[in-house]
Amino acid sequence: MSLYIKMPEENEPLPSLKRARGKLLWISSVDHKQLGIMYLWLALFFFIIGGLQAMIIRAQLSWPENHLVSPEMYSQIFTMHGTTMIFLVLMPALIGLGTYLIPLMIGANDMAFPRLNAFSFWMTCMGGVLLYFSFLAGGGPKAGWFNYPPLSEMNYTSTAGVDYYLVGLILTGIGSIGAALNFVTTVLCMRSPEMKLNMLPLFVWMMFVNAFLMLAAFPLLNSGLFLNLLDRQFDAHFFIPSSGGSALLWQHFFWAFGHPEVYILALPAFGIISEVIPVFSRRPIFGYKFVAASTVAIALLSYSVWAHHMFTVGLSNAVNSFFAISSMLIGIPTGLKVINWIGTMYKGSIRLTIPMFFAIAFLIDFTLGGLSGISFAIVPIDWQLTDTYYLVAHIHYVFLGGSLFGIFAGIYYWFPKISGRKLSKRLGKWHFWLFVIGFNLTFFLQHILGMIGMPRRIYTYPDLPYWKVLNLFSSIGAFFMFTGMAVFFWNIYTTLKKPRTVTSNPWNAWTLEWAVPSPPNLKNFVEIPPVHSRRPLWDLDHPDKPDKRLN
Amino acid sequence: MTLTFSLETTNVELINNLFIYFLVVAAIIFFLVVFYIFYYLYKYNSEKRPDLPEQREGSVKVEIFLTSLATTITAVFVYLTISTMGKVQNIPENPEPFLQITGHQWWWEAKYPNSGVTTANQIHIPVGKKVLLQLNSADVIHSWWVPELGRKMDMIPGNTNYMWLYADKEGEYLGTCSEFCGQAHARMRIRVTAQNPKDFEAWQTQQLKPVATSENSNFIEGKRLFEQKTCTNCHAINGTPYQANIGPNLTHFASRKRFLADMKINNKENLKEWLEDPQKVKSGAHMPNFIFSKKELNALVTYIHNLK
Ligand SMILES: [Cu+2]
Numbered sequence: 001m002s003l004y005i006k007m008p009e010e011n012e013p014l015p016s017l018k019r020a021r022g023k024l025l026w027i028s029s030v031d032h033k034q035l036g037i038m039y040l041w042l043a044l045f046f047f048i049i050g051g052l053q054a055m056i057i058r059a060q061l062s063w064p065e066n067h068l069v070s071p072e073m074y075s076q077i078f079t080m081h082g083t084t085m086i087f088l089v090l091m092p093a094l095i096g097l098g099t100y101l102i103p104l105m106i107g108a109n110d111m112a113f114p115r116l117n118a119f120s121f122w123m124t125c126m127g128g129v130l131l132y133f134s135f136l137a138g139g140g141p142k143a144g145w146f147n148y149p150p151l152s153e154m155n156y157t158s159t160a161g162v163d164y165y166l167v168g169l170i171l172t173g174i175g176s177i178g179a180a181l182n183f184v185t186t187v188l189c190m191r192s193p194e195m196k197l198n199m200l201p202l203f204v205w206m207m208f209v210n211a212f213l214m215l216a217a218f219p220l221l222n223s224g225l226f227l228n229l230l231d232r233q234f235d236a237h238f239f240i241p242s243s244g245g246s247a248l249l250w251q252h253f254f255w256a257f258g259h260p261e262v263y264i265l266a267l268p269a270f271g272i273i274s275e276v277i278p279v280f281s282r283r284p285i286f287g288y289k290f291v292a293a294s295t296v297a298i299a300l301l302s303y304s305v306w307a308h309h310m311f312t313v314g315l316s317n318a319v320n321s322f323f324a325i326s327s328m329l330i331g332i333p334t335g336l337k338v339i340n341w342i343g344t345m346y347k348g349s350i351r352l353t354i355p356m357f358f359a360i361a362f363l364i365d366f367t368l369g370g371l372s373g374i375s376f377a378i379v380p381i382d383w384q385l386t387d388t389y390y391l392v393a394h395i396h397y398v399f400l401g402g403s404l405f406g407i408f409a410g411i412y413y414w415f416p417k418i419s420g421r422k423l424s425k426r427l428g429k430w431h432f433w434l435f436v437i438g439f440n441l442t443f444f445l446q447h448i449l450g451m452i453g454m455p456r457r458i459y460t461y462p463d464l465p466y467w468k469v470l471n472l473f474s475s476i477g478a479f480f481m482f483t484g485m486a487v488f489f490w491n492i493y494t495t496l497k498k499p500r501t502v503t504s505n506p507w508n509a510w511t512l513e514w515a516v517p518s519p520p521n522l523k524n525f526v527e528i529p530p531v532h533s534r535r536p537l538w539d540l541d542h543p544d545k546p547d548k549r550l551n
Numbered sequence: 552m553t554l555t556f557s558l559e560t561t562n563v564e565l566i567n568n569l570f571i572y573f574l575v576v577a578a579i580i581f582f583l584v585v586f587y588i589f590y591y592l593y594k595y596n597s598e599k600r601p602d603l604p605e606q607r608e609g610s611v612k613v614e615i616f617l618t619s620l621a622t623t624i625t626a627v628f629v630y631l632t633i634s635t636m637g638k639v640q641n642i643p644e645n646p647e648p649f650l651q652i653t654g655h656q657w658w659w660e661a662k663y664p665n666s667g668v669t670t671a672n673q674i675h676i677p678v679g680k681k682v683l684l685q686l687n688s689a690d691v692i693h694s695w696w697v698p699e700l701g702r703k704m705d706m707i708p709g710n711t712n713y714m715w716l717y718a719d720k721e722g723e724y725l726g727t728c729s730e731f732c733g734q735a736h737a738r739m740r741i742r743v744t745a746q747n748p749k750d751f752e753a754w755q756t757q758q759l760k761p762v763a764t765s766e767n768s769n770f771i772e773g774k775r776l777f778e779q780k781t782c783t784n785c786h787a788i789n790g791t792p793y794q795a796n797i798g799p800n801l802t803h804f805a806s807r808k809r810f811l812a813d814m815k816i817n818n819k820e821n822l823k824e825w826l827e828d829p830q831k832v833k834s835g836a837h838m839p840n841f842i843f844s845k846k847e848l849n850a851l852v853t854y855i856h857n858l859k
Contacts, residue, residue, distance in 0.1 A: 070834065071737065150708060156691055156733060246709065283604050283605075283606060286607075290614045313710075314712035314713075320636060321632070321633050332622060336621070339613075339614075342587050343609060349595060351597045364588065368581060374628075378573055379632050380639050387729040388729065453727065547606070
């Protein structure tokens with residue numbers, strides 16, 4: 001029998017938009033749940049835009065010498081596609097999930113700095129608005145999402161797009177730094193007094209480690225962006241070789257941010273997967289300590305791998321060897337994680353829900369993306385394949401197969417908590433199959449395109465053997481993904497129209513967010529359940545065989 | 552009698568072999584991952600095993616075993632990487648390049664320092680000889696890549712890079728600029744013609760000949776226009792005071808099979824089209840649109856097309 005008897009809670013939900021001054025109550029909110037939800041909507045909004053850009057890209061490349069968009073427009077579209085998806089979709093989606101869930105999962109009523117939380121969100125939002133405002137101010141940025149100078153300098157790109165890119169990303173960067181500060185402080189100071197650091201749910205742990213990565217990475221990006229802005233607006237010469245600057249300096253700045261960024265987008269997804277797989281296998285995570293420690297290993301190593309984005313710039317063999325070794329090493333803790341997730345399923349009792357579907361797709365496609373990543377650490381292979389469609393395939397396997405599938409799993413998993421309604425399983429399956437099949441069709445073929453010589457970022461290509469058919473099928477895959485996304489939106493839309501029916505713990509999960517009603521009240525916890533292990537709700541449900549006590 | 556085996560593998564073969572080793576190992580790992588996932592999904596499905604499973608925490612032995620295995624595989628690939636890298640990219644202390652290529656938005660300038668030949672876009676090399684390539688850029692970052700002849704190497708303004716190029720068979724090899732360099736990046740393709748050494752010598756001799764002359768009135772008119780219409784501000788003709796380097800050197804333009812960085816076949820129609828409206832042909836190209844009358848156009852085309 002449980003010794004813990006829940007206190008009755010009064011029902012005070014988040015403010016409704018329909019209520020008087022409801023909109024104001026959202027815009028001016030400092031509540032972590034409202035901000036988390038707004039982050040998610042922001043990500044969804046930009047996902048539509050970035051997705052439409054991707055569709056234009058695939059339509060343009062469907063066959064050789066296509067003239068759907070002009071070369072100039074194409075440069076803007078692919079630049080904005082990458083920038084949008086990374087800074088305005090994946091980042092806000094993951095930060096949003098963290099903002100919503102971290103306090104709930106550690107038994108806190110809000111973040112440590114609620115106003116900083118709101119500030120971070122609105123900075124990110126403002127950055128996105130500025131980025132897109134460029135289209136009204138003479139054209140979007142068009143030097144690629146990593147904006148290499150000298151191309152991004154005034155003499156080669158004189159439209160204001162790049163300036164909007166720089167200022168916009170500085171703002172989203174400030175937002176990310178704020179969010180990271182908040183995550184770190186919240187986890188350190190706001191935990192339920194009984195929850196020791198080694199009892200954190202893995203999602204929280206990974207967001208926590210991740211926040212340190214963000215704290216160190218984004219200032220690097222922002223300083224680089226700022227220098228480039230000085231070059232463009234005040235005739236500085238940081239990155240202009242003809243007047244004494246260095247084009248490579250930018251690449252060091254950018255990738256010293258950019259590679260940690262890859263893990264910044266991956267670790268939260270790892271966290272989600274580490275929650276979803278155990279819950280739906282009905283078993284605790286296999287090797288909690290190894291999963292947690294390998295996260296730290298990844299975070300530390302991710303700072304010494306940036307030059308693997310620069311293996312073709314002509315660094316010496318000695319320098320390249322160093323970065324090759326560190327890049328290969330980082331594969332070990334990452335691979336270990338995959339093994340632990342699979343190990344969690346071993347001798348479990350696996351429930352095939354939609355979050356679990358996406359977790360499985362994550363395991364498979366992220367493994368593929370991780371393996372193709374290793375091929376770039378093998379320097380001579382990188383010398384052939386970098387900056388081709390093989391690389392495009394790789395990043396999409398990591399960012400979609402990894403981060404996005406993780407986010408999908410997370411959204412299907414926590415949607416009942418956030419909204420009080422479960423997303424339809426039938427529509428979820430349609431979404432899953434359309435998207436996952438389309439994804440693999442689109443991007444698997446791109447490995448081959450890269451191997452037969454197709455470089456990235458070209459608006460068209462000559463009719464060389466196999467290029468046409470591979471590109472056409474790649475585009476068809478994109479259409480499947482597009483349809484899958486339409487189903488997903490339809491699913492969200494129709495589900496939100498239904499009444500709230502979900503109980504506090506619909507999946508039989510174990511972490512604290514499932515102890516409160518779905519959706520949670522404005523004040524998260526009237527009383528925090530006892531926490532003695534990593535699975536407090538398991539202990540409550542199974543008083544006869546609780547987990548080993550950790551405090 | 553001496554028996555000589557050529558055990559020398561080309562750089563491209565070395566890289567291909569390495570890629571195959573990688574593919575084999577990656578395929579095995581991927582297969583195992585997929586296999587175990589589906590096997591467990593099937594075997595431990597909740598419909599088959601509705602009871603609450605045993606709550607085990609994992610196994611340190613398994614973790615250590617697999618980590619060691621992964622570390623061993625990694626060590627092998629570290630070794631292969633470093634040794635192959637040393638073989639592919641072994642540039643002498645004081646490099647004496649056979650060929651210097653400079654990337655421009657959006658064409659390639661090629662110089663042969665030994666013979667003094669300067670040309671553009673259509674690049675010739677002798678077969679059976681490892682040639683040392685020097686790479687520079689005149690403006691933004693470009694990247695040289697002809698997959699069948701060697702590695703890829705960036706051309707970075709302010710830096711000089713070197714790499715080896717090797718063709719073992721005669722023929723035409725296609726490549727492309729692989730770093731986004733602006734609007735016409737897609738049109739910055741490479742064509743390398745590998746010739747037997749005799750043909751290559753002949754080509755060089757021909758490229759060193761003084762610029763063509765003719766008594767044809769159209770030719771003379773074209774030459775006059777070429778000088779008058781500021782073409783010479785950007786294009787060089789050897790043996791004249793006009794040595795600008797904004798556009799390709801045109802001294803032996805007509806000897807090239809293709810032009811505009813492998814975009815168009817070099818014939819009179821295409822040339823005319825180009826001179827009529829460069830932006831229509833290659834959007835973004837740094838050549839202005841001159842508005843010529845039909846007569847002027849004909850004269851210019853006659854002139855340029857006789858620059859053999
Ligand atoms: Cu280029």
